[in-house]
Amino acid sequence: MGSRVSLDGALGEIFNSNMANEEKETSEAIAESLEALEELVVLGGIFLLAILLVLTVSGYLVQRMLLTPIQDLHRAVHNAAVGGQIQRL
Incomplete structure (x- = not known):
């Protein structure tokens, strides 16, 4: 009976050790995922700012190249x- 208790105790320690290792690995995986997500968010923000800049510049160019001559012609x-x-004819 005594060996059974010590065997159960040893198995319990191994189980607890394995659970602790799994929790640690899970925590590390979550931390890595959060870091990757943070990088994705930053890159997404930079990408959106680049798109906004391109749209702003292209809008300015359209206004300068197309709308201003049309407005000048209309005014004339x-x-x-x-x-x-x-x-009138």
């Missing part, structure tokens, strides 16, 4: 019509 046609230089 309007001024000519108001000045009487364009007559």
Whole structure:
């Protein structure tokens, strides 16, 4: 009976040791996952800022290259019509 108790005690210690090792490994895996997630969030933020910069610059270029000449043309046609230089057919 005494050997049975010591065997149970030894198995209990091994089980507790294995559980502690598994908990430690799980904690380390969670910490690594959180670090990777943090890096992903930072890279995602940088990516979104880059997209915002590209959209801002492209919007500015569209406004300068397309809208301003169209507005100038509209203004010139309007001024000519108001000045009487364009007559109805």
